[in-house]
Amino acid sequence: MKKRYLILVLAVVVMFTDSLSAQDIHFSQYTNCPQLYNPALTGQFETMLKGTLLHRRQWRGIGSGYTTSGVDAQYKLLSMYNDNYFGFGLLVLQDDAGKAQMGTLMVRGSAAYNLVATDNDLFSSGVQIGFEQRSINFDGLAWDSQFDGVAYDPSLDDRERFITTTRSFIDIGAGAHWKHRDKKRFDLGYSIFHANQQITMIARGDDRVRLRQVYKAAWIKRYEHIDMRYDALVQRQGGSNEVNIGVTCEYRIGEESKYTNVKTASLARAGVFYRWKDAISPYIGFEYKRFAAISFGYDIRLAKMPFTNGIAGGPEISLTYLGMPERKRMKVIK
Numbered sequence: 001m002k003k004r005y006l007i008l009v010l011a012v013v014v015m016f017t018d019s020l021s022a023q024d025i026h027f028s029q030y031t032n033c034p035q036l037y038n039p040a041l042t043g044q045f046e047t048m049l050k051g052t053l054l055h056r057r058q059w060r061g062i063g064s065g066y067t068t069s070g071v072d073a074q075y076k077l078l079s080m081y082n083d084n085y086f087g088f089g090l091l092v093l094q095d096d097a098g099k100a101q102m103g104t105l106m107v108r109g110s111a112a113y114n115l116v117a118t119d120n121d122l123f124s125s126g127v128q129i130g131f132e133q134r135s136i137n138f139d140g141l142a143w144d145s146q147f148d149g150v151a152y153d154p155s156l157d158d159r160e161r162f163i164t165t166t167r168s169f170i171d172i173g174a175g176a177h178w179k180h181r182d183k184k185r186f187d188l189g190y191s192i193f194h195a196n197q198q199i200t201m202i203a204r205g206d207d208r209v210r211l212r213q214v215y216k217a218a219w220i221k222r223y224e225h226i227d228m229r230y231d232a233l234v235q236r237q238g239g240s241n242e243v244n245i246g247v248t249c250e251y252r253i254g255e256e257s258k259y260t261n262v263k264t265a266s267l268a269r270a271g272v273f274y275r276w277k278d279a280i281s282p283y284i285g286f287e288y289k290r291f292a293a294i295s296f297g298y299d300i301r302l303a304k305m306p307f308t309n310g311i312a313g314g315p316e317i318s319l320t321y322l323g324m325p326e327r328k329r330m331k332v333i334k
Contacts, residue, residue, distance in 0.1 A: 024193070024212055025068055025095050025104060027056055028273050028281035029297050030233055030244065032318040033072050035091040035110050037214050037233065038175040038191040039126030042112040043076045043087015047290055049323030050074045054093075058299060058314035065314070066097045070106075083116040087126070105133045108171065120182040128173035128193075135166040172196055175214070187218040194237075210238035225252045231273075246273035254289075264289040278303045279313060293320040 027033050032052055034041035052072040059066045070093030077086040089110040096103050108130030115123045145156060175191025193212040215234040220227060227250040235242040248271030256265040269285035283297025299313035 024237065025093055025106065026235075026242070027054065027068070028244075028275070028279070028299055028316055029283055029295060029318065030273075031231060031246075031248075032295060032320070033070075033091070035072055035074070035089050035108065035128070036093075038177055038189045038216060039089075039110040039128035039173055040112050040124040040175040040177040040189060040191065042074055042089040042110040042126050043085060043114055044112075044122075044124065044177075044179070045074065045076070045322070047322040047324040048076050050320065051323075052318050052320040054316075054318045056314065056316040066095070068093060068095045070094060074110075085114050087112040087114060087124075091130070102137075103133075103135045106171075107131045108173075120180060122179040122181075124177045124179075126175050126177075128171075128175075130171045130173075131168065132171050133166065133168040137165065169209075170196070177216075185220040185222065187216070189216040190214065191216075212237040226250065227252075229271075242278075243276035244273055245276075247271055267293075269295070273297075281316070283316075287320075287322075290322050290324060292322065294318070295320075 025036065027036070030037055033054055034044070050073070054068070054070050054072065056068045057065060070091070072089070072091050074087060074089040077088065079085055087110075089112075091106070091108040091110065093106040094103070095106075108128050110126055110128045112124050112126030117123050171193065172195055173191060173193040175189060177187065177189035179187050191214045193214070194209045195211060213236045217232045219230045221229075229248040229250065231244075231246040231248070233242075233244040235244075248269055251268045253266040253268060254264075266289050267287040269283075269287070271283055273281040273283070275281070279299045279301050281297050281299050283295055285293060285295035287293035295318045297316045299316065301313045
């Protein structure tokens, strides 16, 4: 009973404490879900269409664990007069967490304008508007007030007062991004989310979704057949901070035409991401001729947490479709 009670307490703490500030959905391979981190990245890919299916599972040692699934879909609208273009996207994610079945349904639409300032520089800005619903089921949870001094008695009043079990709100986000491709190749971006939320499920509580700030950077080194990419992501939300760094090696298989799709190389990928003092996430992937890609990784937990039966990490997989209806390769800054 004591073990069960502590697990439930830990789950409730994760859900409601102010210090954790209602942590958002996140992925270890964050480059596969760009709309979640910066709406200005919408449309920044080489083809016309892009759709990614995502699935992640973690913390299986706590209740039923945490599962996140969804789709990141994007479309590029080219200008008839210059190389500038619009990017439009739809992001749908469903997250289910723990014993209390805390669920988050997220539906967001993104729009970005990508300005080709020079042959080597692409500046973009984007906005994001979405609907988010959060729900929780308190049936079956045990509270300390239901312990009668000898044993747990579910018939006792739990003395907890909740205003509602389901809340919905409109979410707003915005971001900016700079992509530079010359002798030095790098990306820099900044975005904000949750500037207008105030939801409460606890009487006299303050579980407002805190403002989330995202800083993103990347540096790319190209060789004859190999690209090395170094990524860094810093997120700040309330009193919480997350630092995620990664390195990816891409090996090009086959020759590639610069102006048409007659010859298109495939890519084999391998890399690792590291969340500071939390987890290391190696992954592998393969992209077939700008048509489809798959990526698979696994979180190896470094942070210790009691009563998890040693099963804290979990798998993450993504499947991507890349569509290009025209044979002429678009002029974009890769």
